[in-house]
């Protein structure tokens with residue numbers, strides 16, 4: 001059982017800080033892959049086989065080996081260091097599940113927007129929603145095979161504000177995903193840090 | 199005998215007639231799309247319910263895998279003011295969802311749902327889009 005400190009406030013079982021982070025982005029950009037590759041616990045995954053009911057609705061042509069889609073959300077956990085534990089919630093990408101996003105955003109400190117440069121438009125909604133919620137985020141370009149436009153062109157195409165970090169990653173690589181999450185945490189910290197004059 | 203879509207619709211309407219308190223019946227694909235439903239449900243509500251029910255079922259199966267002793271039948275129920283949502287697995291790739299009145303006899307409704315799946319579950323399906331990938 002959790003103990004209580006002198007102010008009567010319950011203490012956590014550990015002294016660590018837990019951060020709730022959401023991973024959002026369009027259909028098939030690699031959100032589930034990212035949670036799966038970085039999580040230190042068996043990830044909760046709500047993948048279901050894409051059925052013929054989706055013909056004409058889901059367009060998986062860009063991700064040729066994709067057979068399943070997330071119907072609720074992904075969940076995983078990663079301990080960054082002794083102080084910081086991240087709880088990762090991967091959002092579903094298909095429009096019919098977007099109603100879940102607002103609930104996933106509740107209590108979240110920040111978000112990673114995962115982007116596939118071949119289908120940039122898929123990411124607009126995610127960026128819109130995050131801006132609407134006033135939630136800090138960074139954008140990570142998931143490297144798929146194919147063109148690799150320079151990041152400043154991606155930034156322009158997404159109409160990203162200069163203060164939003166934009167990086168590349170490979171959602172299949174644990175270390176690459178971990179770097180993305182550390183960048184996010186650092187971005188969050190910099191937003192809370194007192195203004196420093198250069 | 200292979201009922202066509204009109205017959206399926208009729209069988210779903212029949213469930214509303216037989217199971218007291220049942221308001222809407224929907225067959226959905228496990229990836230969250232409507233397959234067929236009763237007439238009282240608008241297209242928009244059917245789309246919404248299909249996505250919701252797919253998510254609920256997927257989380258319920260995760261709960262069963264994590265805390266159960268095996269993969270069970272996977273029935274889910276959600277109660278809320280003004281209604282009850284019941285979901286049972288149907289044929290391959292599909293679930294059967296019912297919205298019933300708050301005071302409906304849930305056991306009875308579930309019984310009729312399972313009976314329908316037993317009778318025609320083979321037609322309440324949403325086959326995979328791609329053949330199972332070779333390992």
Ligand SMILES: Nc1nc2c(ncn2[C@@H]2O[C@H](COP(=O)(O)OP(=O)(O)OP(=O)(O)O)[C@@H](O)[C@H]2O)c(=O)[nH]1
Nearest residue numbers: 027028029030031032033065066069070093144171
């Ligand atoms: N080449 C390449 N393929 C990837 C990469 N990341 C993911 N994939 C593949 O791309 C597909 C999409 O991955 P998912 O993780 O299911 O995408 P998602 O964003 O969770 O998709 P939804 O939940 O359906 O919106 C899968 O088939 C992955 O194997 C990557 O970095 N490079």
Ligand SMILES: [Mg+2]
Nearest residue numbers: 031032069070
């Ligand atoms: Mg996913």
